[in-house]
Amino acid sequence: xxxxxxxxxxxxxxxxxxxxxxxxxxxxxxxxxxxxxxxxxxxxxxxxxxxxxxxxxxxxxxxxxxxxxxxxxxxxxxxxxxxxxxxxxxxxxxxxxxx
Numbered sequence: 001x002x003x004x005x006x007x008x009x010x011x012x013x014x015x016x017x018x019x020x021x022x023x024x025x026x027x028x029x030x031x032x033x034x035x036x037x038x039x040x041x042x043x044x045x046x047x048x049x050x051x052x053x054x055x056x057x058x059x060x061x062x063x064x065x066x067x068x069x070x071x072x073x074x075x076x077x078x079x080x081x082x083x084x085x086x087x088x089x090x091x092x093x094x095x096x097x098x099x
Contacts, residue, residue, distance in 0.1 A: 014048045018089040023079040026088060029095045035071040038098040042067055044087055051091040071097065 029035040038047050039062075047068065050058040062068040079086070079099075086097040 010052070011045055011049050014052065014089060014091075015045045018045060018048070018087060020085050021088050023076070023084045023086050023097075026086070026095060026097065027076075027080075030071050030076050033070060034094050035076075036094050036096045037069050037071045037075060038096050039067040040099060042098075044089060044096060044098045048089045048091050048096050051094060051096065068096075 026035060038044050042062070047062070059068070078084075084099065086099055088095055088097045090096075
């Protein structure tokens, strides 16, 4: 099996672990500081895959460009009050969320 196939399989696995969930069900992750917001312009599966590879360069680039960040208090409150559902995927110890 070549590297491209391995990458495709790994991304497909991440995709299968991605689901929609009510934000209020993720409060414990927010409270523990492990909920990461992912900008709508990014592909959640690609971001999760890079997290799983521990790709520090990609993650740092997204952090610096404010395309990912820890979920802020303001976001968490707004999502809770609006009963928002988010797309979410766990890449231990993080949970990545996207509106």
